[in-house]
Amino acid sequence: MASSSASDSATDKAALPFTEQHYFSSYDHFGIHEEMLKDTTRTLSYRSAMYKNKELFKNKVVLDVGCGTGILSMFAAKSGAKHVYSVDMSNIIDKAKEIINLNGFEDKITLIQGKLEDITLPVDTVDIIVSEWMGYFLLYESMLDTVLYARDKYLAKDGLILPDKCAMYIAGIEDGQYKDEKIHYWEDVYGFDYSPFINVAMVEPLVDTVDNNSLITTPHKFFEFDINTVTKEQLAFHSKFELEAIDTDLCHAYVVYWDAIFPGKEKVVLPTGPMNHYTHWKQTVFYMDQVLDLKKGDKIEGSIASRPNATNPRELDIEIEWGVKTTGKDKTREVNGKYNYFMR
DSSP: OOOOOOOSSHHHHHTSOHHHHHHHHGGGSHHHHHHHHHOHHHHHHHHHHHHTTGGGTTTOEEEEETOTTSHHHHHHHHTTOSEEEEEESSTHHHHHHHHHHHTTOTTTEEEEESOGGGOOOSSSOEEEEEEOOOBBTBTBTOSHHHHHHHHHHHEEEEEEEESOEEEEEEEEEOOHHHHHHHTGGGGOBTTBOOTHHHHHHHHSOEEEOOOGGGBOBOOEEEEEEETTTOOTGGGSEEEEEEEEBSSSEEEEEEEEEEEEEEOSSSOEEEEOSTTSOOOTTOEEEEEEEEEEEEOTTOEEEEEEEEEEOSSOTTSEEEEEEEEEEOTTOOTTTOOEEEEEEEEO
């Protein structure tokens, strides 16, 4: 997940709510940065978007929101940026300063430790905002709220945001074996009935890599937005979807994935679907409390809703509703369902 901005003292950090302390301190650890840097789909998409569109960066002032180890800041500097202001709340920024200096960018990149909402940049406006803000399910524990804050406070008129558009997709999958391991396991645990744990296992979506061969329906793009104009309130959505069975099989769950799109003449897309190369975001799987018996051509008509949790806005409450429409009007298979999930 994306690194985030942090406070400039241990005292400030301790004053944060416990959930935010945990979120920001998790980025102090080397391992998560290693995972993100080794995610070649993620890192090379950002590099391609900048290196292939260097005319966008020439002599421009750039803000890197949640700079982490500084890799995106250095991409921006190498692409011709006049200056880059790199903000992060995590203590990883100390290591980023070493890296920036070691690679000769100390005159081009200024690193600032602090929560972006609590600091003041040395400049009134920036020409470009770069951020790797995305979380699981795109919006879970994401930094998009901070990017929108930076957009509204610092981005010049006609400025750019990288990436600037996002699209989310849903599809049905056959996943009987894993559902048995994750859900039905609790029906008989060493001879004892642990079924009260089934609901616990069901309500929390699974973040995992889905085999492309598990897809048994067409995908549906159910939500898209432009980061240049979207508001925080518009990120809570309730969208309809329609999926068509591409084979005769059982459907156990839904998979959600997303694309991030970058601006520029040379279009670059960061994809996270099962049909694409691995990313550390993987995919998000929502198991149903029923099994859909599908034949090729059948349709699943439904809706998916997501909103921030009332207690902790970094968490999400998600509801999926569905109904099967069969090609042969087979009422025995035309079932309906609904389930509420919580990303915590």
